[in-house]
Amino acid sequence: MPPLRRVLLLATASALVLAGCTPGPPDEIESAAEAVRALPGVADVAVTRTFGPEPVQGNFGQRSETRPxxxxxxxxxxxxxxxxxxxxxxxxxxxxxxxxxxxxxxxxNVTVASDFVGSGLRVGAGPDTAADAVVDAVEDGYDLLAAGATTVGLALGEGNGSDPIAATAHVAAAAPSDLVDVAEAADELDRRAELEAPGVRYRSAGRVPDVDTVRLLVAAAGRPGVQDATYLAQERRITLQTDAESGAQSLADLRRWLEAQDFATADAPLAYTVLDAGYAETTGWVSGAEPAPSSPEPAGGATPWPDDAAAPDCTGPDLDVTLGVVDSAAGTRGVSVRARNVSGRPCAVQGVPDLVFENTAGQPQQDVTVQPAEPGLVPARVVVPDGEAVLALLLWHTMSTANDPDTTTTVQVTPIPGADPVPLDATTDGTPATGLDVLDGAEVRVGPWTRGD
Known part of the structure; x- marks a missing residue:
């Protein structure tokens, strides 16, 4: 577009805003909407335009651009x-x-988004979403509704083919029993889905629902006194809220029922939490299948470290904590936290380090989820000889730093409970640009302390 014409258009749009006149949708969108309205299978089309913050101030206080x-x-x-x-x-x-x-x-300065709406269905898409992804999402939504869902919502991001970003369906049903049929339909469609019905929530962590787990969750929700049943795939845990008072027989009966199910194994454990009316919790393992402890030794036939049951637990000053070099592969980044025993004697560690990710201003990144790298894994007790080191591996999905967000420049690491946090520089040269792309809303998986050879 010629510069003069662009200036005139910007000035006209700014004048309209100042005069209280809101520009309508662009002509290209209005024309496309009319063409869509004439398509077979389309009942109606509605076009709306909303504005963001006030225009940016330019030199001498004049408005230099229209509002996004x-x-x-x-x-x-x-x-x-x-x-x-x-x-x-x-x-x-x-x-x-x-x-x-x-x-x-x-x-x-327009962003265009589309919603495809049916009876109980809403599929959102951007202009760069692949058309095949929209077709698949709408078809899957109708199939899920036919299977017993009351509402289905999908938000499609940019992507190609039938598996774009954020293609998890959020599905609601009128009754918990309907969720089994819905889960079977999602499994057949290979559609990732979060499921919900009154008193029941299945949080799939962006995976295709496991029908057997949904069936167990629904059965647990129907047990006497259970008011709410939730499954978290990230933790492989069922949480049951009951109306029973502490010590009630119904609580013991519920735990026995969970542990008697022919469901979980040590290789695929499923944890449970039962809450009484006062929110006091009891934890255990479905089917009584407690997971085997993790091995403290590395693969490859290295000579095992001596296992000394009498070795004291390491304290904070016993450990010299450092951060490794970031590695990347297939959209995932990893870095290790290393703790070397400098106490002059063997000492033991167990569990995972506590982590806080801070930006260059020293503020914690917001809404960062830190979870076990392998849910259900019981960390082994590792006796660390003097001078040797253990490490814990951190993994997260790559995040965009295109718009110069606050990267993580410091990781506060508490290696063991009760120790003082150790601030570790997460940059390669001291500048924010070389920090970790653990940003607001990140999900970080943390492995247990293992031998650091």
Whole structure:
């Protein structure tokens, strides 16, 4: 676009904002919406535009650009469509809208998003979402509704094919018993899904639901006195909230029922937590299958360290804690925390280090989830000879630093309970740009202390 024309358009848009007139959606989007409205299988189309913060101030107090805005197109699918027809209509609509969105000149500073809505279904997509992903998501949504779901929501990010970013379905059902059929449908579709019904929540951590686990969770929710049943796939744990008072027979009966199930094994353990009416908790293992302890020794036939049951626990001053070099592979980063025994005698460690990730201002990153690298694994007690080291491996998915976010420049490591935190420099040259891409909202998996050879 010629510079003069761009200036005039910006000035006109700013004047409209100052005058209280809100610009409507771009003509390209309006035209595409009309074409979508005429497609078979589409009942209606609604286009709305919302604005962000006030325009940026330029030199001499003049407004230098229009406010960023979002144009949202809601495509309502006709009733009585089968999954294939609904997917075809949504795919055709998405292609038209995506093409129009790409044609919108940057003068508008517009983000275009689409929602495909059916009876109980909402699929959100951006202009760069692959059309096949929209088709698959809508078809899967209709299949999940047919299996007994009352609502299905999916938010599709940018991606190609049928497995884009954030393609986990959020599925609700009217009754807990309906979740088994819904889980079977999700498993057959190979669709990642979070499931919910009154008093029951299955948190899949972005995985395809395990039907047997859903069946066990629903059965547990139906036990006497159980008010709420939740499964967390990240922890492989069922948590049951009851209305029973402490010491009630029903609590003992519930624990016995869980431990009598023919379900879990030591190789695939499933933990449980039972809460009484006062939120006091009792923990154990479904089927009585407690996991085997992790091995403190590395693979490869190295000579084992002596196992001295009388060795004292290491204290904070006994350990020299350092941070290793970051390694990357297939969208995952890893770094090790190493603790060397400098006490002059053997001492023992067990468990995982406590971690706090801080930005350059010394503030903790927000909403960082730290979880076991292998849920259900019982960390071994490791007797560390003087001068030897143990390590704990940290893993996380790569995160975008394109917009210069606050990277993690310091990791506060508490190697053992009761020790003072040790601040470790997480940069390679002291600058924030070389810090760890553990940002707000990150999920970090932490392994137990193991031999550091």
């Amino acid at each position: 805005s979002t144009v949202r197109v809601e495509v309502v699918l006709a009733g009585a469509l089968d999954p294939g027809e609904a997917g075809e209509a949504a795919g055709s609509a998405h292609r038209l809208l995506s093409s129009a969105a790409r044609d919108v000149d940057e003068r508008e």
